[in-house]
Amino acid sequence: MKSMLETISHEVGTPYYLYHESILLQRIQSMWKVFSDLDFHPTFAIKANANPYLLSMFHHYGIGADFISKGEYNAAVIGGIPASSMVWNGNAKSVDDIQFFTNAKIQNVNVDSINELKKWAQLKTTKETLPSLFLRINPSIEAHTHPYIRTGMNQHKFGMLPQDIPLCFDIASKNNLEIEGFHVHVGSQITDAETFEQAYSYIRDLAIQYHVNSLNIGGGWGIPYFETSALDLQQMRKIVHDCFHGFKVLCELGRFLIGEAGWYLCRNCENRENDEEMISITDGGMNHLLRPSLYKAHHTFSCTDPKPEKKNIRVMGRLCETGDILVPTAYQNCPEEGSLIAIHQAGAYGFSMANHYNGFPLPAEVFLHTDGTCSVIRKAETENQFLSQCSVEKYNDSSS
Numbered sequence: 364m365k366s367m368l369e370t371i372s373h374e375v376g377t378p379y380y381l382y383h384e385s386i387l388l389q390r391i392q393s394m395w396k397v398f399s400d401l402d403f404h405p406t407f408a409i410k411a412n413a414n415p416y417l418l419s420m421f422h423h424y425g426i427g428a429d430f431i432s433k434g435e436y437n438a439a440v441i442g443g444i445p446a447s448s449m450v451w452n453g454n455a456k457s458v459d460d461i462q463f464f465t466n467a468k469i470q471n472v473n474v475d476s477i478n479e480l481k482k483w484a485q486l487k488t489t490k491e492t493l494p495s496l497f498l499r500i501n502p503s504i505e506a507h508t509h510p511y512i513r514t515g516m517n518q519h520k521f522g523m524l525p526q527d528i529p530l531c532f533d534i535a536s537k538n539n540l541e542i543e544g545f546h547v548h549v550g551s552q553i554t555d556a557e558t559f560e561q562a563y564s565y566i567r568d569l570a571i572q573y574h575v576n577s578l579n580i581g582g583g584w585g586i587p588y589f590e591t592s593a594l595d596l597q598q599m600r601k602i603v604h605d606c607f608h609g610f611k612v613l614c615e616l617g618r619f620l621i622g623e624a625g626w627y628l629c630r631n632c633e634n635r636e637n638d639e640e641m642i643s644i645t646d647g648g649m650n651h652l653l654r655p656s657l658y659k660a661h662h663t664f665s666c667t668d669p670k671p672e673k674k675n676i677r678v679m680g681r682l683c684e685t686g687d688i689l690v691p692t693a694y695q696n697c698p699e700e701g702s703l704i705a706i707h708q709a710g711a712y713g714f715s716m717a718n719h720y721n722g723f724p725l726p727a728e729v730f731l732h733t734d735g736t737c738s739v740i741r742k743a744e745t746e747n748q749f750l751s752q753c754s755v756e757k758y759n760d761s762s763s
């Protein structure tokens with residue numbers, strides 16, 4: 364493994380992202396197993412990872428795309444995903460985008476508010492065919508996850524309240540619109556099956572009440588990070604079968620499919636010791652893997668050259684921020700200076716949340732095939748790419 368990781372770093376430089384095909388295959392297979400024998404139509408939440416090569420792999424295994432923006436939609440198109448397997452999600456959809464994605468013949472849309480439904484009704488007066496409309500319902504179910512990634516309570520900015528539903532059906536019938544079904548997504552990185560049981564049975568009951576047959580159950584399935592447990596898939600299988608027998612089910616899983624398949628690789632440039640711990644300062648940073656600083660997420664890590672002794676280790680980046688943490692303190696073998704550090708569980712919301720802070724380029728992405736060969740699926744940016752849209756004009760003092 365060390366020589367392979369070093370060979371890649373020779374080719375693309377550090378830091379870089381690496382995706383393991385073998386893990387992706389396991390995850391895809393376990394998702395299909397949970398839903399086997401149901402009328403199931405999965406999509407991948409592109410927000411977790413927008414690399415078109417990965418999207419094309421999902422497509423190969425029967426998984427469509429859930430997108431938010433034209434950028435994510437374009438990634439899906441490059442990945443070869445047909446509009447008939449796409450779902451459009453998000454707040455505050457503009458009339459222009461509604462028009463654009465209707466022309467693009469996107470199959471499904473999650474309608475986020477009454478306001479948005481009115482925009483669709485307006486378009487219906489000029490267009491024959493609209494996408495299938497799912498009402499996103501906010502069920503007031505509190506997910507046990509970081510507050511920034513909870514979405515199921517009525518103080519959150521997503522979806523409609525159940526009491527809005529009759530008005531939605533009224534608007535629909537007056538405008539000759541069809542409501543295809545309901546959508547629910549109460550948060551991300553949820554590892555207790557009970558929360559899903561509540562949310563899923565909630566929209567299933569709504570479907571029965573309002574005589575619709577299609578449900579989009581969102582994403583949110585959690586994965587194990589440092590000392591967090593995995594979602595119990597046997598229990599999930601029972602829940603989805605109990606809830607959705609006889610229904611058409613769509614989903615939008617992101618993290619579950621790709622999180623554990625991705626590593627963020629960076630070089631350990633310097634070890635620094637203080638009274639409490641050893642700090643490994645790498646050539647990576649929160650510019651590429653924001654989760655630890657934004658959500659206090661604790662990813663696990665390994666390194667190519669561990670020293671024999673164990674210590675409290677914290678892995679940091681090289682940005683001008685004290686909070687530039689890649690791994691919070693963990694007791695394990697110290698990485699030698701110069702060794703490669705692999706930060707695990709970085710496939711979801713890793714590259715997709717990367718940015719240009721401190722002027723560093725975005726890293727390469729590499730795909731490790733099951734036969735041991737690698738493909739560069741995104742080249743690293745060059746040093747100045749972050750300036751490419753800036754004017755080169757010099758300041759002109761118009762008052763003089």
Ligand code: LLP
Pocket residue numbers: 408410411429452512548550551552581582583584615616617618619654658711712
């Ligand atoms: N569907 C909807 C409507 C969503 O808002 C999301 C995630 C998903 C599906 C996919 O959720 P997943 O299966 O990946 O949990 N940046 C955060 C996660 C933000 C999730 C946003 N919405 C993180 O790094 O943890």
